[in-house]
Amino acid sequence: MAKKHKALSPQTMQLVAERFKVMSDPMRLQILSSLQNGELNVMEIVEITGASQPNVSKHLKILQNAGLLTRRRDGNQVFYQIADASIFVMCELVCESLEQRLKTQAEAFLDL
Numbered sequence: 001m002a003k004k005h006k007a008l009s010p011q012t013m014q015l016v017a018e019r020f021k022v023m024s025d026p027m028r029l030q031i032l033s034s035l036q037n038g039e040l041n042v043m044e045i046v047e048i049t050g051a052s053q054p055n056v057s058k059h060l061k062i063l064q065n066a067g068l069l070t071r072r073r074d075g076n077q078v079f080y081q082i083a084d085a086s087i088f089v090m091c092e093l094v095c096e097s098l099e100q101r102l103k104t105q106a107e108a109f110l111d112l
Contacts, residue, residue: 022066023087027051028059032068032087039072039081 008016022028027049034040034048046056060080063069070083082088 019066022062022068023090025059027055028063029091031056031059031063032082032091035069035080035082036088039079041077041079043077045080 030049030051031045034045040048042053042056042060045060046053049056051059060069060071064071064080068082068084068087069080071078071080073079
């Protein structure tokens with residue numbers, strides 16, 4: 001039997017849409033992935049992503065404002081870490097779904 005879901009209010013739908021919008025940028029996903037194993041400073045994130053420092057800083061601010069990251073200052077360095085680890089559950093679900101879809105498409109192609 002299919003699980004019934006509670007109808008979401010328009011306000012809740014807006015919040016969900018905003019979360020997906022924040023997560024829709026490949027650079028932000030790369031930054032989140034780089035922080036999966038623990039906190040890093042801005043320059044470490046720059047090195048891992050290969051992006052410029054201003055670009056990384058812009059995306060870090062967006063992720064922090066969305067509540068996905070926290071930051072702490074240590075002297076003149078700023079360190080970022082994941083504030084909401086549930087994002088990795090969501091990413092894993094999406095990756096598993098994509099993997100299954102690609103397998104199905106590959107199988108259909110091989111059957112031609």
